[in-house]
Amino acid sequence: MTFFRSRWVAAPSGGEELEPAQLAPGFRAAGVACGLKGGGETDVGLLACDDANARSGLLLTRNASAAAAVRVCREQCDARAVRAAVVNSGNANAATGERGYRDALEMRDAASEALGIDQRAVAVAETGAIGVPLPVDDVVRGIGTAARALAGSGAADFAGAIMTTDRAPKLCRVSADGVTLSAQAKGAGMIQPAYATMLCFVQTDGEPSDPRAALSHAVASSFERISVDGQMSTNDTVLLQATGASGRALPEGLLDAVLLQLALEIVADGEGATRVARVEVTQAATQDEAERVARAIANSPLVKTALYGRDPNWGRIAQAAGMALAGEQVEELGPDRIDAGELGTDSGEVEIAVPLGRGDASAHVYFSDLTPEYVELNAEMT
């Protein structure tokens, strides 16, 4: 097993990891270059399902400055019957006004036409710089090229074409109980979820009873639980497509395990990140309180620099928790309560435990460290 490698992911029982360049049966994909990124890097991805009866779940960012592609998906797409997805990387097409919206529609139309699929069955996703007009003619040309290149073995090309600051492509194919599931994701910065928090595409020949419900459940314990920099993106999109051709139900836990491992890869690949921590807040008075404290710790630049510096600085955890609990009466959070010892080790995956002694609610968040490289990467001129 090389995909399910995090200590925090339980690999699905009876699951087998398969060559990830291949998609689940019934799906084809491609990735080509249209010039958005320059240097010949691929930047247009196309994904299609051959089965006209495929069902889907589609989750989109709640950011009020949502990108054109997200608004097109929200307003024009039949989210329960998505057959194809067209993606560009290098340009988020966000805050680009009416022109941006028209450009996203044009991408959708080009994919619809090239694939002979109804417009309402095409999802659009984009990722990259915000506020830059899209050279849509180049993208449309790329979509035509991608349509001709579609192949069952195109997952790696597709995963490569949706990357931005990612250090490595993120993809897998797994089979369990006669069902195959493949997935491709990207994401490294602007990562704190609400629904999803990056782009992720999942294909299966299994049959979830409700694709949207299955996706929501898996996202709640994966992409919803990670933070690189506390920033909700304008473009987050997660799509699950299921043909049901295997005639079998989606095995319990398979989707959850795949999305959690992909989410952890996104955190580990956080811009400039060198390691990942999991903070678990327990004994909170309410669920909201547990969430608030866990997020305050995960997003504290002081905790994140301590993670980078291998500094078991539980005092900064007490401070961040105390900020989230401002004005409340809390029994002192000392070293006898907070377990932050692993911060001081060289482990790549660090556990932190914070029992608040106030009730029964708990919450956890996975987060990356804050490094000089994060700053340098994000301080470069657009």
Added chain:
Amino acid sequence: MTFFRSRWVAAPSGGEELEPAQLAPGFRAAGVACGLKGGGETDVGLLACDDANARSGLLLTRNASAAAAVRVCREQCDARAVRAAVVNSGNANAATGERGYRDALEMRDAASEALGIDQRAVAVAETGAIGVPLPVDDVVRGIGTAARALAGSGAADFAGAIMTTDRAPKLCRVSADGVTLSAQAKGAGMIQPAYATMLCFVQTDGEPSDPRAALSHAVASSFERISVDGQMSTNDTVLLQATGASGRALPEGLLDAVLLQLALEIVADGEGATRVARVEVTQAATQDEAERVARAIANSPLVKTALYGRDPNWGRIAQAAGMALAGEQVEELGPDRIDAGELGTDSGEVEIAVPLGRGDASAHVYFSDLTPEYVELNAEMT
């Protein structure tokens, strides 16, 4: 004028800047070394008012992990009649349990005894590492030394002794309308206010009608409006002492101008900071919304790295605002709305304007940039 140097501070009319090592009439101070910081650096500050009828205002952090000194002030101090303040720097004495509380009381008792001032008239403040036991005997010895060194010209020594990661001491003395006001502050990291956000001591022979109300008013538009790293400290303390010996009211705007300039110095001295921005959010639907959006922008690591990189990246401002407004219908925040042009200049003080087009409420926040030096400074082992 060298103290009131920010473009955002209106110097008080008729005000005159005086040599800042001298305190306002009726006050004495000292700063000595007791070994907390090592290297002979001063780390114990003592401040005393000779007037037994002095009135005061005292504001303390709301952090639920408040330090021992803050709890002593809250529980044991007559906040409206503080005559003396005793401070150590180098050790926050936070999350140090019952022993920490006893140590803070011991500091208070030592100052009370050395000065012949009632225990309830002594405030205690501490700043430095969290969770480290205080070598209180050394501090008590230092308090004795400081009491013998008290002088009307001791403000610079006092300001030096309360510094931690500050690059420079922060102090001033100003006279206006026959009233003199002096102030000393420290702060560079763990800066996002709730009440105050660092240590600040203000002395005057003017007569505010209500010292606490005057202080709250001035803090609301100064220390409450700054952020270095979005982190509320465990130790924030602001003290105003007024003798009224001048027989004149505190001139309108004097305290506000001094605290705003000091607050801006704290932001400019933010750990690793190279420049300061002021984001003004207008046309918000509610005051809470304006605050939320302004804070989201000021605390976004992506906006802060753009500030560092001289990158007029308004797209990151749209994204951060959209995150704060998640789920709301907002007219697109494009470059025609967001004014972020000064981000791309070399100005040390940058203005950003974000009109939301949703109502009449507004809020502003001053914040520093995020630099590799911030990360390196905070990644060092405690």
